[in-house]
Amino acid sequence: xxxxxxxxxxxxxxxxxxxAGRLAPGDAAESGFDGPGARWEHDVHATLSTDAAAxxxxxxKAPKEGRLAGVPVLLKDNLCTLDHPTTCGSRILGxxxxxxxxxxxxxxxxxxxxxxxxxxxDEFAMGSSTEFSAxxxxxxxFDLARVPGGSSGGPAAAVAYGLVPLxxxxxxxxxxxxxxxxxxVLGLKPxxxxxxxxxxxxxxxxxxxxxxxxxxxxxxxxxxxxxxGADPFDASMREGPAPDxxxxxxxxxxxxxxxxxxxxxxxxxEAIVDALERAAGALERAGATRVPFEFLPGAFSVATYYLxxxxxxxxxxxxxxxxxxxxxxxxxxxxxxYARTRGEGFGPEVRRRILLGTxxxxxxxxxxxxxxxxxxxxxxxxxxxxxFARCDLLLMPTxxxxxxxxxxxxxxxxxxxxxxxxxxxxxxxxxxxxxxxxGLASGLPxxxxxxxxxxxxxxxxxxxxxxxxxxxxxxxxxxxxxxxTWPGKR
Amino acid sequence: MAIDRAEAAxxxxxxxxxxxxxxxxxxxxxxxxxxxFAATLDQLSLGDExxxxxxxxxxxLRKDEPDGRTxxxxxxxxxxxxxxxxxxxxxxxxxxLEP
Numbered sequence: 001x002x003x004x005x006x007x008x009x010x011x012x013x014x015x016x017x018x019x020a021g022r023l024a025p026g027d028a029a030e031s032g033f034d035g036p037g038a039r040w041e042h043d044v045h046a047t048l049s050t051d052a053a054a055x056x057x058x059x060x061k062a063p064k065e066g067r068l069a070g071v072p073v074l075l076k077d078n079l080c081t082l083d084h085p086t087t088c089g090s091r092i093l094g095x096x097x098x099x100x101x102x103x104x105x106x107x108x109x110x111x112x113x114x115x116x117x118x119x120x121x122d123e124f125a126m127g128s129s130t131e132f133s134a135x136x137x138x139x140x141x142f143d144l145a146r147v148p149g150g151s152s153g154g155p156a157a158a159v160a161y162g163l164v165p166l167x168x169x170x171x172x173x174x175x176x177x178x179x180x181x182x183x184x185v186l187g188l189k190p191x192x193x194x195x196x197x198x199x200x201x202x203x204x205x206x207x208x209x210x211x212x213x214x215x216x217x218x219x220x221x222x223x224x225x226x227x228x229g230a231d232p233f234d235a236s237m238r239e240g241p242a243p244d245x246x247x248x249x250x251x252x253x254x255x256x257x258x259x260x261x262x263x264x265x266x267x268x269x270e271a272i273v274d275a276l277e278r279a280a281g282a283l284e285r286a287g288a289t290r291v292p293f294e295f296l297p298g299a300f301s302v303a304t305y306y307l308x309x310x311x312x313x314x315x316x317x318x319x320x321x322x323x324x325x326x327x328x329x330x331x332x333x334x335x336x337x338y339a340r341t342r343g344e345g346f347g348p349e350v351r352r353r354i355l356l357g358t359x360x361x362x363x364x365x366x367x368x369x370x371x372x373x374x375x376x377x378x379x380x381x382x383x384x385x386x387x388f389a390r391c392d393l394l395l396m397p398t399x400x401x402x403x404x405x406x407x408x409x410x411x412x413x414x415x416x417x418x419x420x421x422x423x424x425x426x427x428x429x430x431x432x433x434x435x436x437x438x439g440l441a442s443g444l445p446x447x448x449x450x451x452x453x454x455x456x457x458x459x460x461x462x463x464x465x466x467x468x469x470x471x472x473x474x475x476x477x478x479x480x481x482x483x484x485t486w487p488g489k490r
Numbered sequence: 491m492a493i494d495r496a497e498a499a500x501x502x503x504x505x506x507x508x509x510x511x512x513x514x515x516x517x518x519x520x521x522x523x524x525x526x527f528a529a530t531l532d533q534l535s536l537g538d539e540x541x542x543x544x545x546x547x548x549x550x551l552r553k554d555e556p557d558g559r560t561x562x563x564x565x566x567x568x569x570x571x572x573x574x575x576x577x578x579x580x581x582x583x584x585x586x587l588e589p
Contacts, residue, residue, distance in 0.1 A: 334583055381542065
């Protein structure tokens, strides 16, 4: 046994101990809550629903043989679960209980994982800071005055401060990768169609993917093996077996990584540029080759995304009408019931996006906005395809800046949207992206992003592995790769 | 592409969203800003581009056979704000119907 506490250990080390009978799933599940959770959760507010009784029941049911035996996992609260409410960070769902588990949740449970609770998020995954949660913001564990990113800010922060070694989020325009970068952890948005979305509450259906947070590249790979693959309940899944990520430690010798440095000539923080240079240097030392070229500026992706994602959201969120579930406003007439329920139940950012999407789809404006954005999407997807004809992966920023302060962008939607300038393209093109921590700058996490063509998850993980030594945050070297000590301060 | 308050109110009605007059004013400004930004797409020459049609090339269809899963009426209405006898209750939609 390691001298370090269970909560500091990689998911794979916890699972190995549980499989060998050295550790009880219940003790593994409680380790983060007894440890850093007891000290940090009150200030960080990463979780929405979790309690010891529910964790104990989940742990008692967890099989002790699986790949993730006993591994505690926090889920973004837009993933449906039988044993916790699913709020989507919104008031409109009230005390809604899903009558089923999402497919990814079922797969986690079958692999032995213990679902310890639900993580905070921007309402319906709309936001980049977790400040648009109806239940109060999550704070960045590295600096409580700053945001953890979003929309999956709760799960990202929980992995960062050590509550759990593994968490799931969803990524529609960067909602896994951006909070991963802000919190100093890994965040994988898989290829569109590789992880089932059955039981993920829909936001932008042509863009949404379930994503993985972890502190170790090997743990991301382990979770991917458990989660990826066909699901008859999700018709948007890709055909054929998911890519084999078992060679995540195979190195990067001979790989070519694209270096679109025109993207960070202006408007990107020096700390991010420095992180990119360090990442490129580490990849080159490990045997990869840098391929410089020009790339289409991300502003076009942002403009495209905020027409398409809002259009899809305005349609998807039509189901929240006060009839079948959740909040209902008092009204004696049906259309007033719909309008008041939705006006009261949705928060400001969701209302804003529904309006924008409704406008983009409305008669007379469809061609000018929605259709134009779909043309732009084709153009952007081709830009990525052309890039991947020249290199195996792209190295670029995850975010233009380190974590910003709470309140800094909440009244300026456009400024908030532009914080996704580097992440949105992957959703538009349906390709995988992985945000990798590159250490701290002035005490705040900085990350870089790896992008690859569809099904390039194995390549992204190999490259992330090559950066792990350079980028790790708050670790101490031990026999089992490395273990984690909390670098934050009060 | 400026949206005024009347236009914002029209969209809110289409979206079945009840908004206060103050919020309509604020939304009109914010939506106008976003649409102005979206006009940056005009810098790309997109005339010849096909629209992305988002469906997987070979959608994974399951067999058209019942798989035994059902949602019984009691479970289906368990989360409803108002329900009776396995039905969702809503305000009257059609009134003064002759029996």
